[in-house]
Amino acid sequence: MKKMRKKTKTTAFLAVLLLVISVILFSCAQDKNTGSDTDNPPVDKDGDNAGDNGSDSEPGQDNNEISDELEPADYNGADFRILYRNGCSRGNWAEYDVHKIEIATEAENGDIINDSLYKRNKIVEDRFNVNIVGIPYPFSSTGEEQVAAYAKKCILGGADDFDMVVSWSTQIANIAAEGLFIDWNTIPNINTSKPWWITDAMNAFTIKGRTYLAMNDIIFSGVVGEASFIMFNKDLLASFGLESPYIMVEENKWTIDVLDSIVKECYVDTNGDGIRDMNNTYGFTSDAWGSAYAWMWAGGAHVTAKDADGLPYYDLYSERNSNLLDKVYNLFYNNVGSAIRSNKDTIKFGGENQAYLFSLGNTLFLSERVGILCTPDYRNAPFDFGIIPMPKYDENQEKYLTMINEHASVMAVPKFNGNLEMTGKIVEALAAESDKTLVPAYYEVALKTKYSRDEESVRMLDLIFDGVVYDFGLLYAIPTFDIYQTLLLAGKGGDTFASTVEKNQAKAEKKLQDILDLYDEIE
Numbered sequence: 001m002k003k004m005r006k007k008t009k010t011t012a013f014l015a016v017l018l019l020v021i022s023v024i025l026f027s028c029a030q031d032k033n034t035g036s037d038t039d040n041p042p043v044d045k046d047g048d049n050a051g052d053n054g055s056d057s058e059p060g061q062d063n064n065e066i067s068d069e070l071e072p073a074d075y076n077g078a079d080f081r082i083l084y085r086n087g088c089s090r091g092n093w094a095e096y097d098v099h100k101i102e103i104a105t106e107a108e109n110g111d112i113i114n115d116s117l118y119k120r121n122k123i124v125e126d127r128f129n130v131n132i133v134g135i136p137y138p139f140s141s142t143g144e145e146q147v148a149a150y151a152k153k154c155i156l157g158g159a160d161d162f163d164m165v166v167s168w169s170t171q172i173a174n175i176a177a178e179g180l181f182i183d184w185n186t187i188p189n190i191n192t193s194k195p196w197w198i199t200d201a202m203n204a205f206t207i208k209g210r211t212y213l214a215m216n217d218i219i220f221s222g223v224v225g226e227a228s229f230i231m232f233n234k235d236l237l238a239s240f241g242l243e244s245p246y247i248m249v250e251e252n253k254w255t256i257d258v259l260d261s262i263v264k265e266c267y268v269d270t271n272g273d274g275i276r277d278m279n280n281t282y283g284f285t286s287d288a289w290g291s292a293y294a295w296m297w298a299g300g301a302h303v304t305a306k307d308a309d310g311l312p313y314y315d316l317y318s319e320r321n322s323n324l325l326d327k328v329y330n331l332f333y334n335n336v337g338s339a340i341r342s343n344k345d346t347i348k349f350g351g352e353n354q355a356y357l358f359s360l361g362n363t364l365f366l367s368e369r370v371g372i373l374c375t376p377d378y379r380n381a382p383f384d385f386g387i388i389p390m391p392k393y394d395e396n397q398e399k400y401l402t403m404i405n406e407h408a409s410v411m412a413v414p415k416f417n418g419n420l421e422m423t424g425k426i427v428e429a430l431a432a433e434s435d436k437t438l439v440p441a442y443y444e445v446a447l448k449t450k451y452s453r454d455e456e457s458v459r460m461l462d463l464i465f466d467g468v469v470y471d472f473g474l475l476y477a478i479p480t481f482d483i484y485q486t487l488l489l490a491g492k493g494g495d496t497f498a499s500t501v502e503k504n505q506a507k508a509e510k511k512l513q514d515i516l517d518l519y520d521e522i523e
Helices: 010-033 091-096 112-128 144-156 169-176 199-205 217-224 234-240 245-250 256-264 294-298 319-333 354-359 370-374 420-450 452-466 483-489 494-521
Strands: 078-085 130-137 164-168 228-233 282-287 304-306 312-314 338-341 363-369 385-388 409-412
Touching: 078 144, 078 420, 112 130, 112 420, 130 144, 130 420, 144 164, 144 169, 164 169, 169 409, 217 409, 217 420, 228 234, 228 294, 234 363, 245 385, 245 452, 256 282, 256 319, 256 363, 282 354, 294 319, 294 363, 294 483, 312 494, 319 338, 319 483, 319 494, 338 354, 354 363, 363 370, 385 452, 483 494
Parallel strands: 078 130, 078 164, 282 338, 282 363
Antiparallel strands: 164 409, 228 363, 228 385, 304 312
């Protein structure tokens, strides 16, 4: 396969997350030794509450037994071209960017993710006599915000430059509403009932029976890398003599209030200088940007819900959601043990960030996204850490909920695509091979042989992805989708929630209706 440098559910998904994380922790070990809440539950294809994200298979199950049911074909060496972003804009992800390894790689290099990706593509190429051509854009730099605009320009200009685009979900969604993509339900050879499709995402993306955006295991790194979760430092946990978070999670006691009470007891002015800086020990660290609004979905809030006809409507305000913000605000700003990076930093970060602080071994808990584990700071972490879900609002919340950040990737097929039969077959085959080649390789080599020492984290990841939720309001960046981020950045809590929603509600409802009107106009 080629990677062009110039122009020329969901349990399988859960398994991939387990494997990506285990590969990272495997690297760490080597270095040392040498959705849904009761108000808005995710629904499956039949409208029932989803508990397994679209598949009955277990994590690590051998999906070689599940056929993709594709008929043989010979495409005579044709190129199947996938336009995708050339990395993301986060500086601390630069050395191992999950968005750079979604589609294609030029050669094997000994890295298990890279080599499994190469093998996946090669199997599909040989099977159908086709070339998988990755087109990273921009061609010589990282500028992920440019991909959607470039795709739109190509489609409107009728330029046949790519067969599928993969990039930042909110930006691709905006041009999807302009009618520039093909409905996945009309593409031959696509079978979204298979375990390699992320069912809850497909449901959330579907409006009036049409689905212009898709998620499946082809883009595992660009989706799982954006999943919100909590890490904890096992060494600090032992030194403080605290109960295992694994037990609290299993006993349904892992709530924001419990986290808040633990964090209060974990501040240590290590050098006794009275300065809150990177040299001290803290109970919790986070930023108030992308990590902040993950708490909204984790606590059971949402921007939009769907009515009986499957149409989204604005549904943000409730007293519960205001109280949820207050809980997070208190954790961030009224807790001596919290180190928060925002417009009102609670410690002196010295130009560094919360992830770096945690990597130093100075913090018990960190709220982040899975992609952070791919960075050198965590591949080479000098301490053991565990993985747990985001905490619940309270013990009455049905399950632990997980937000997939809007930065995650989605896939779309441009309207100028002239060979939908080949497109559907290659996409389905690549998704199936992502389970049959990537998953077994990661699971057998990394998870079973190197990660079994922490079986609790495997169970935690089951819980994390049993509760994945997708929100149409997040996908389309409906005004106030980032209300927790906006208010927490400014150091504001629940007392400003109602007024902020009221101030922006008309704007939010108008944008939502505009999007629905655009869908109505698509021919």
